Amino acid sequence: MTILVIAEHTNSALAxxxxxxxxxxxKIGGDIHVLVAGAxxxxxxxxxxxxxGVAKVLVADNAxxxxxxxxxxxxxxxxxxxxxxxxxxxxxxxxxxxxPRVAALLDVDQISEIVAVESADTFKRPxxxxxxxxxxxxxxxxxxxxxxxxxxDPVAAEGGSAAVEAVSGSADAGKSxxxxxxxxxxxxxxxxxxxxxxxxxxxxxxxxxxxxxxxLADKLGAAVGASRAAVDAGFVPNDMQVGQxxxxxxxxxxxxxxxxxxxxxxxxxxxxKVIVAINKDxxxxxxxxxxYGLVADLFEAVPELxxxx
Amino acid sequence: MKxxxxxxxxxxxxxxxxxxxxxxxxxxxxxxxxMNPFCEIAVEEAVRLKEKGVASEIVVVTIGPTTAQExxxxxxxxxxxxxxxxxxxxELNSLAVAKLLKAVVDKEQPQLVIMGKQAxxxxxxxxxQMLGALxxxxxxxxxxxxxxxxxxxxxxxxxxxxxxTVALNLPAIxxxxxxxxxxxxxxxxxxxxxxxxxxxxxxxxxxxxxxASTVKTLKVEAPAARSAGIKVKSVAELVEKLKNxxxxx
Numbered sequence: 169m170t171i172l173v174i175a176e177h178t179n180s181a182l183a184x185x186x187x188x189x190x191x192x193x194x195k196i197g198g199d200i201h202v203l204v205a206g207a208x209x210x211x212x213x214x215x216x217x218x219x220x221g222v223a224k225v226l227v228a229d230n231a232x233x234x235x236x237x238x239x240x241x242x243x244x245x246x247x248x249x250x251x252x253x254x255x256x257x258x259x260x261x262x263x264x265x266x267x268p269r270v271a272a273l274l275d276v277d278q279i280s281e282i283v284a285v286e287s288a289d290t291f292k293r294p295x296x297x298x299x300x301x302x303x304x305x306x307x308x309x310x311x312x313x314x315x316x317x318x319x320x321d322p323v324a325a326e327g328g329s330a331a332v333e334a335v336s337g338s339a340d341a342g343k344s345x346x347x348x349x350x351x352x353x354x355x356x357x358x359x360x361x362x363x364x365x366x367x368x369x370x371x372x373x374x375x376x377x378x379x380x381x382x383x384l385a386d387k388l389g390a391a392v393g394a395s396r397a398a399v400d401a402g403f404v405p406n407d408m409q410v411g412q413x414x415x416x417x418x419x420x421x422x423x424x425x426x427x428x429x430x431x432x433x434x435x436x437x438x439x440x441k442v443i444v445a446i447n448k449d450x451x452x453x454x455x456x457x458x459x460y461g462l463v464a465d466l467f468e469a470v471p472e473l474x475x476x477x
Numbered sequence: 478m479k480x481x482x483x484x485x486x487x488x489x490x491x492x493x494x495x496x497x498x499x500x501x502x503x504x505x506x507x508x509x510x511x512m513n514p515f516c517e518i519a520v521e522e523a524v525r526l527k528e529k530g531v532a533s534e535i536v537v538v539t540i541g542p543t544t545a546q547e548x549x550x551x552x553x554x555x556x557x558x559x560x561x562x563x564x565x566x567x568e569l570n571s572l573a574v575a576k577l578l579k580a581v582v583d584k585e586q587p588q589l590v591i592m593g594k595q596a597x598x599x600x601x602x603x604x605x606q607m608l609g610a611l612x613x614x615x616x617x618x619x620x621x622x623x624x625x626x627x628x629x630x631x632x633x634x635x636x637x638x639x640x641x642t643v644a645l646n647l648p649a650i651x652x653x654x655x656x657x658x659x660x661x662x663x664x665x666x667x668x669x670x671x672x673x674x675x676x677x678x679x680x681x682x683x684x685x686x687x688x689a690s691t692v693k694t695l696k697v698e699a700p701a702a703r704s705a706g707i708k709v710k711s712v713a714e715l716v717e718k719l720k721n722x723x724x725x726x
Contacts, residue, residue, distance in 0.1 A: 237643065238606065239615050261636040265618050268571065268603035272610035277572045277692040280601045290695065295600055296494045300503050301698050308691035343615035343649075347631060347642040360637075364726070388726060396655070406621075406656055407639050412597070413655050415637070421725040431493065438703070442723045444715065450708075459706040459723065462715050472712040477719075477726055 169198030169288065172249055173222075174257040174266070177204060177212035179234065182219070184361045185258035187322035190219055192315040193256050194323060195285040199223045202330070203248060205241050205337070207234035217332050220324040225332045232339055235346040238266045244337035246273035249310055253288070259314040259416075267314050276308035281416075283319030297412045297435040317360060318418035318439055352405050356382075359408065362391035364421045367410055367437070370397035371426020371447065371466055378404060380467070381425060384474040393417065393437075395427045411436035426466050429454025446470065478588035478625075478647070480523045480532045483578055484516035484552055486545040487598040500696040512548045515593025517555075518653040521660040522623060523591050524556035531625045534558050536585055540577050542566050546676065553671035554663035560676040565688065571599075573681075573688035575607035580684035582612055587648065589630065594619050594652040605652035615645035619654040 171193045176183040186202070193200045200221055204213045205228040213227040226248065232240040245266065249255045255270060257263035259281045271278035283301075284292040290305045291313065359365065366385045368378055378392070385392045393410040394403065410417055412435035422440035427433060429445070429452055437443070438457055445458035446469050455461040462469060488494060489509040497504050512520075526532040537557040539545045542564070549560035563577050582590060595602035609616035617623070617632025621640065624631045625647075633642045635654045663671070681688050709715045719726045 235641075235643075238609070238618075242610060261619060261634075264602050265606065265616070268606035269610040269616070271603070272572060272575060272607035275572075277570050277690055278601075278603050278607075279692060280603060294700070295697070296488070296503060296598055297600065298700060299494050300496050301700050303695045303698070304692055305695055306692045343613075343646050345644045347644050349636075349639065349641045351639040400656075405639065406635055407637065412600070413595075421719070421723070432490070438700075442719070442725050443703075443706070444719070455706070455708070457703050457706075459703075460715055460718055461706060461708045462712065463708065464712070469712050473716065476712060476716040 169253040171196060171198050171200050171254040171256060172252040173200060173202045174245060174255065174263065175202050175204045175212060175216050176258045176260050176262055177206060177209065179206040179209045180211045182212050182215040184322065184358070185260050185317045186216070187219060187325055188317035188320045189256050189258045189315045190221060191320040191323045192282065192285060193254070194221050196254055196288050198253065201226060203228065203245065205233040205244055207231050213332055215325070217330040218326050218328050220327040222328050222330040225330050226335045227332060228335050228337045230337060230339070236262050236266065237344050237346060238269045239341040239343040241266050242269035242273060243341065245270045247337065248335065249274065252310060254311045254313060256313050256315055259316050263314050267312060271312040274310050274312065276310055276312055277306065278312045278314070279304055279306060280314050281316040282313055283316050297431050298438065299431070316416060318416055352407050356385060357389065357391045359391045359393055359410070359415050360417055363419050364388045364390035365393050365417050365419045366390050366423045366425065367393035367395065367427060368398055368403070368425050369395035369427030370401065372398060372403055375403040380470045384470055387474055387477055395433050424454050424458070425470060427454055428452045429457065478532055479534045479536065479585065480526060481582065481585055481587035481590045482519050482523045482535060482537045482552065482557065483590065483592040484520065484537055484539050484548055485513045485596045486510050486539065486541050486548045487513045487596055490514055490597055496697055496699045500698055502697050510544070512551055513593050513596045515595060515653050517660040518655065518657050519591040519593050520552045520555050520557060521658045522653060525658065526625065527556065536561065536587065538563065538578065538581050540565055540569060540574050549676055550671050551663060553674045554668045555661065559674055562676065562678045563681060563684065564678055565681055567688065569688050570690045570692055571601050571603035572607055573690060575604050575611055576686045577681055577684060578604070578608050579611040580686050582608070589625070589648065590614070590650045592652055594654055605650050609650050615649045616652070617643055617645055617649060618652045620651050621654050621656045623651055623657070
């Protein structure tokens, strides 16, 4: 049994989600190979070779793979993947974009966002916004799977010494082109990898008031998230959204400020170790999942909290 | 150009679902069903393209039980021109749905296929991408902006770090994200008119598609419940608990 893990990377560096995906592969068991498809991705490949438990790194270096366009990358993964028992990718926007296309090219079903490995062919995954957990079994020749990062503790980024091997793939499929990118700039930890997350909702009232959360987050070394209401109201950009349709997080501590706790928001954060809710409405559903609830005006409580931590 | 929109009948997003006692699935008896929210956004985008004069005809398709006609009628009331129901009583996996949609695409020859990024029941986020592979079309997933320009479509996508724009050759597939648009409501006169719009029913067999799957669900369980928390009285007490009891700061 040999498992192919598709690396999540920025060409110059390996993304943390890759380490969680390798951890899921290790639970399945067998040799683990990592594919780094990109352009000038030597640095990402070197980082992948050092990851604990990786036996081999395949590097497909081609200008066509620079922006991870699925029309170009999926045929490469499908061709390479034929000889593997499993193909795994992180359930990031890239992984979710590319992997189903790979599965259809291989004519197999895909299993999305697994949170646990029961055996080499049986996995657990949440459905209905996390309100039910399904155990699914695959009889596919190649099992194509995306991995929810928060379900698996990352393997060590250092300690491995895998061989790096260049592979060639198909060229540009000529169906799509990268036009541009607008990335939100932030010095705070990445939302999905942060140990502490402070999130604001509609109760923040406006974008300017998020400065209270930023101040608290900086003191705690935390990332800042938001509910859909805060994003839709234009308080913060959408890549900060936590929930079924945004990012799934499971930090050590999640502080929900001015968030009522709709099902769709809980789907993105209810696996956090400790949940704190600060809300002036004591009937808010968020208090049903919060370990510590504080019924208070957030504009008084948050600055006070910032002073005390 | 012709636009094909795929929609799905799912449990209403406001319903808190319950797992059946025998762990065979979730209990959907007597539960309110609706059009998947992402599919509503797909229908809205197609209607807006028609209003701009970009789209000439909107065909809406669903794969599901006879009752899924309700969701097709909703789409017709919102502005779709005609509907196709691929009738299947079985719960189908994404690959089977993508194969059935491929057969409809072959027949209808749309220039653009718009569908939701994921259904809120299975939470798979697969069908659009799979249809991309089967048809060979380019895919613009998680779209927050769609602009048709000549023989290309520019799609702005919501990615983990922000936004990315790609240009796809037509025909292409677009899957919608929440911020693409705000779907309209169907007016009563349009609901009445929708009853007269054409709705064709076909079967997977007639389309020559096998819906066999390599994945089976062994059981469905309720997620582990969180143990009840406590309410603290002051910020000072909260900080003390987080430091000494939970030890997370």
